[in-house]
Structure formats: C-alpha cells, structure tokens
Amino acid sequence: MSKPYDLPSLGDLACFEAAARNLSFKLASTELNVTPAAVSHRIKALEHELGQALFNRQYRGVELTEAGALLFVSLQRGFETISESVTRIRSRHDRTGVSIAATTAMSGLWLTPRLAAFWKAHPGVAISQLIQDDQKAQGVDLSIHYGDPEAEDDETRVLFHDRILALGTEQFARSYGIARLADLSDVPLIHTQSGVNPYTEWPEWFAYLDRPAPRGPGFFLNNYLISLQAAEDHVGAVLGWEGLLGSHLGSRRLVPLVPDEMPSPHPFYLRIHGRASANARLFADWLAEH
Template sequence: MPKPYDLPSLGDLACFEAAARNLSFKVASSELNVTPAAVSHRIKALEQALGQPLFNRHYRGVELTEAGALLFVALQRGFETISDSVARIRHHHDRSGVAIAATTAMSGLWLTPRLAAFWKAHPGVAISQIIQDSGKVTGADLSIHYGDPAREEDETRVLFHDRILALGSPQFAASYGIDGLGDLAEAPLIHTQSGANAHTEWHDWFAAMDRPAPTGPGFFLNNYLISLQAAEDHVGAVLGWEGLLGNSLESGRLVQLVPEAMASPWPFYLRIHARASANARLFADWLAERG
C-alpha cells in the first residue's frame, strides 16, 4: 500500500527540530539524550532524503538554510497542533471540570473571590486555576487577558473595562506632598513589566493627561501583586485598575493620589479555547455577566 504521507523518518524530523530550535547539535543531543554524533548522523540522513542541505555548518555553530527554515516552521506548526491535541486527550477523562489560566494578580484580586458564588450556583462543576505569569497558555479551557480581544482567533468574552488610577499609601502621599500631577511626576514610581499580558505603563498614563513622561526615580518589578505590596509599603506610586483593587481602596491601604484617571485602553477579557467543554462555556458566560 502507498504511504498516506510523503514524510522522511519521523525520528530524523524530531532530531532536526531540536537542532533547528536550539541552533546547536550539542544542545539538541543533550535534550534528546543522545550523542552529538547521533544528531549529526540523523540530520545528514534527512538532508540526503530531501536532496539538499538544511544547515550551513560553521566553525562556531550552525545556521538554517532557506530549506531548513521552511521545514522548521512547518514542523513547529505541526508539533504545536499535536501538542494541543495531546493536552485535550489528557484532559478528556474529566470534562466536568474547568481549567482557567490567569496571572497571579488576576487570580488573587478578581477571580478567586468570585468562585464561591459560582460554586454555590453550580456545585457540580470543579474549577482548577492555572497560575501563569508568562509564556504561552497551555492545557486550559479558558484564560484571562488584558489587551485587544479582536486579535484572538478564539471566541472571547469581555469581563470589564476599567479606569486606571494613580495609587499610593497615605504615608507615601504625605511624605512626598503629592497634591497634583506635577508632584506625582517627580515622585518614585513603581513600574510593572509582566510577560503574560500587555501592561499600561506610567508614560502611557501621563500621556493620556497631556503630560510629559515622569522624571522621578523608578522601581521595576515583574509581578503586579508584588508591585501593589511595594506601594502599600510606601516604596512608590503604582497604577491601579479600579475594578481590581476595590478592597485595597476600601481598607485605606492605598489611596487615589490625584483626581485624574485614565480610561483603560484595553479591557480584561476571557479567551475561550477550542478545547472548552460545555461547563467551561457555562463558567465563561457566568463570569462575563458578573464582570
């Protein structure tokens, strides 16, 4: 019988993908737990099968040829599709449960406080949270993001569109005598640089007020909860989404430093992944209605 697919050795392809991704036969050999010679042998066999070189070999390393780059992109797409299917199969045994991915801050400040109300209304649906502050979301039915939902290929639900306030502790406000935007621009500011989502920054906030970029000292952190804690500890001012920080504002741990506020350029939204079950969609609709 003829082969259904025109493919060389799958082992050779897997070996090539590892070498192309790392641009190193040595690193690929360590990843695959084989010798560098074995990697080199498999790639030479693949090149012979295809009739052209896939790498340009140099003294200090390798680089992909045009054919190699074309094959690498195709393999990455194929492996990503296979990986997603494997994740679906692994989770297929429990389709009554729902897995939702969110950042540490979104989980702690917004999502977790709402779970008790959902479970009261739907006690038979188990919710598991995947805390993911950076990188690609995998293995989730749903995920929460800050940005433009129109860029998503999957179905989305807008959760809420917030105002962004300049916040700090009462002690910080008093120490730096913050009475207006000019005082705030010269005060210490906390900058959050997260890899998970786009993040509105201080220069965006001041630009929305038709003001130049701030000139005060900056403290740079990569976790929003830590940024909030630093603000409560009087380190600096922090940007705060009004809908996320109701408890901090009500308790007085943080106060609005100036009356000006910026309308958030993006909403927080829910992405409904292709693998989402009926219960995941139920939870998605419930969250969106109460956003």
C-alpha cells in the same frame, strides 16, 4: 502505492524541531536523551534529503537558515495542533471539571475571590486553576488575558474594561506632597515589566494625559503582585486597574494619588479554548456576567 504525505523521517523532524527551538544541538540532545553526535547525524540526514542546509554552523552555536526557519515554523504549528488533540483525548475521561489559566496577579486579585460565589451556585463543578505567567495557556479549557480579544482565533468574553489610576499609600502622598498630576513627575514610580504581558506603563499613562515622561527614580519589577506590595510599603506610586484592585481601594491600602485617570487601552478577557466542555462554557458565561 504512493505515500499520502511527502515527509522525511518523523524522527529526523522531531530532532530538528528540538535543535531549532533550542538553537543548540547539545540542548536538543539532552532533551531527547541522545548524544549530540546523534542529533548532528539526524540533521545532516534531513539536510541531505531536502537538498539544502537548515542551520548555519558557527563557532558559538547554530542559527537557522531561511529554509530552516520555514520548516521550524511549520513543524511548531503541526506539533501544537497534535499536542492540543492529545491533551483533549487524554482529558475526555473527565469533562465535569473546568481548567482555567491566569497570571499570578489575575488569579490572586480577581479570579480566586470569585470562586466561592460560583461554587455556591454550582457546587458540582470542580475548578482547576493553572498559574501561567507566560500567557501561553495550553492544555486548558479557559484562559484570562489582557489585550485585544479580536486578535484571538477562539471565542472570547470580555470580563472588564476599566480605568487606570495612579495609586499609592496615603503616607506616600503626604511624604511627597502629591495633590495634582504635575506632582507625580519627580516622585519614585514602580514599573512592572514582565516581558510577556502587555501592561500599560507610566510613559503611556503620562502621554495620554499630555504630560512629558516622568523624571523621578524608577523601581523595575517583573511581577505585578510584588509591584503592588512595594507600593503598599511606600516605595513608590504604581499604576492600577480599578476593576482589578477593588479590595486594595476599598480597604484604602492604596488610594488614588491624583484625580487624573486613563481609560485602559485593552480589556481583560476570557478565551474559550476549542476543548472547552459544557461546564467550562457555563463558568465562562458566569464570569462574564459577574
């Protein structure tokens, strides 16, 4: 009887995936709790069975060959599907609760303030928040993102699509004499560059308003909440989403520095993962409505 799947040793494949993901036999051995020699032996056995090299061995490390890259992508997709299924099976014993992933900024500024109102309407539904600034959002019912919801394979709900304003303190505005758009060209600006979230940045904002790129000093941070704190401390101007920063604007901790604004190129949206329960969908509909 022939085998239903044309696969090498699953142990060899798992070893290869760890080495390819880390681009290091040593790091793979640490992750798998085996020796680097054992990792090398398994990968050589896999290469022998496939009849071609999967890695180019170099003095400073390894890199994937074309065949290795093809196999790695296929394994990642397969392992991600298996991981999702395992998570779903493990969580079946309790599907009354809802898990939702969001960035630190989205959770602190928008999601958490709304939970009290949801619990008042639905006191029997427990909500678990996971802070995932890398946007991978795995193993949860729901996740919040800033970007293009049409690019998702899962069902989505748009939460809000608003205006991007140049914000700062009233003291900062007075110190630099800011009253119109041209006044922002040479003042200190706070840039949020997280590396994973496609935040709209100052050059895009100025370009939309037909202004050249800013020339003033820049302060570069990788966390939006810290960027807001820096702006509150009069360090510089920061870009802000009106719908995200209602409490800051309402309390005048930050104020619009100029009347000019840019419509956000992307909405904040909710992704409904395949594992989502009925309570998760209830919460998703409530968030989108409110």
